Amino acid sequence: MKISQDELIAVLAKFNPWWRKEPIPDLPTWRRAAFHELFTWVFAPPAPRAVLLSGARQIGKTTLLLQVINKLLSDGIQPANILYATFDHPIIKLVGIDAVLEAWRAREPKAGGIEYLFLDEAQFIRDWGTWVKHQVDFNKNRRIIFTGSAMPLIQENQESGVGRWHTIRLTTLSFYEYLQLKKLQLPPLPKLNSLNDLFKWSDHEFYQVMEMADSYVGHFHEYLVRGGFPQTALVESINQAQRLLRDDIIDKVLKRDMTALFGVRRILELEQTFLYLCLHDGGILDMPDLCGNLSVKRPTAQHFIDLLEATHLIYRLQPFGYGKDILRGKFKIYMADAAIAPAVLLKGKSTLDDPASLGVATETAVFKHLYAHLYPKNIRFTYWRSSKEFEVDLIAEMGDQIVPFEVKYRSQHTGARNLKGLLELCQKKSLSRAYVITKSLNDFGLWNPSSIHTTNIMRIPAPLLCYWMGQAELNQDMS
Secondary structure (H helix, E strand, O other): OOOOHHHHHHHHHHHOHHHHOOOOOOOOOOOOOHHHHHHHHHHOOOOOOEEEEEOOOOOOHHHHHHHHHHHHHHOOOOHHHEEEEEOOOHHHHHHOHHHHHHHHHHHOOOOOOOEEEEEEOHHHOOOHHHHHHHHHHHOOOEEEEEEEOOOHHHHOOHHHHOOOEEEEEOOOOOHHHHHHHOOOOOOOOOOOOOHHHHHHOOHHHHHHHHHHHHHHHHHHHHHHHHOOOHHHHHOOOHHHHHHHHHHHHHHHHHHHHHHHHHOOOOHHHHHHHHHHHHHOOOOEOOHHHHHHHHOOOHHHHHHHHHHHHHOOOEEEEEEOOOOHHHHHOOOEEEEOOOOHHHHHOOOHHHHHHOHHHHHHHHHHHHHHHHHHHHHHHOOEEEEEEOOOOOEEEEEEEEOOEEEEEEEOOOOOOOOHHHOHHHHHHHHHHOOOEEEEEEOOOOOOEEEOOOOOOOOEEEEEEHHHHHHHHHHHHHHOOOO
């Protein structure tokens, strides 16, 4: 099929209104936390690299690109030197990157200065890795910014990508971003420079925040079941939000992207595998049980799980340790957003009435917030299980430093009887600090159990932790 250059120029012109000196339509003024890092790498990159913005479908990658373009234009960059193209578009996907660049320059002659290429859904560019590598190595007058909803972008081109691109991994909205997007007016909470600051607080400071935070709890619960995708945050009802999440985001990944990008044909078995993982969100993956229940062979199930992680629908955590500990251990699975499992399982708001389901959703949200904040710092996340089957939900490994997080989202106050795994790990490793994520706002403050004297344990209500983690992302000031 032959596409003329005039046809291609007409398509590109629609995506690049600045060529006609027109504003970008319907562009939100509110910016996600990742905007600062992305714009820095576009405008004044710390190293000569391309930028990969990766994340799930409908997570806000395109909006971020357009906001960066808008900022470049307002800073005086020539419109002719900025190209946006989405390779999700059938015509652009068909003609390929070289034809797109030729059409761009046929429509807009090059002005002086740097050229900026914003390439959306770049996984559809043929041999994209080789092309980006060549551009970075030999075309120093171009800045390449590309997005991907699927991770063959990284996994299949890891070697050629070393030193060629900087990856910014975008998660779903944080609780703080969700509140900002919905423009909710709530009592302002104090800012933290670090979670370590809490260990210096007085009893009066804890009490003040408990009182101020009361109005946040209901919004946090709605956030858990509505989801952190920008579209789902803004629709009227939770049922509509979950239907949108299920039909417009998850189904497109499972039924379209898996076929187009990975050649998956056994879609029903893939869907069943994903459903099984939704039923076990936050749990340790039992492959024999999965294979036996779904009647799929282990290599097939393993391949499906790899693909679900590649398309940003799940996260996997290894067990804490090294060598044989990891090889013999099982992965722990988290959904990419707390609302995914309730949406797929058609739970509606019933999650909020089921303490077990609400606890799972909270643990998933806590992990995502910690991951989003600490991932750029190359911090490794694991979980821990003792020989007595006691468990610690999350461990952040920062070099030689180990910081555990245990989620206990229950009505009663947390005590030593509920935290045997955490206390055992703290004692075994002589840890200086640990965190327990709680439900009640009254369950907030420093706790020094009599069984260990070396560890300071901070109890933090989940809405506050997620708020502060998201706020820190936006303010770029939390260690």
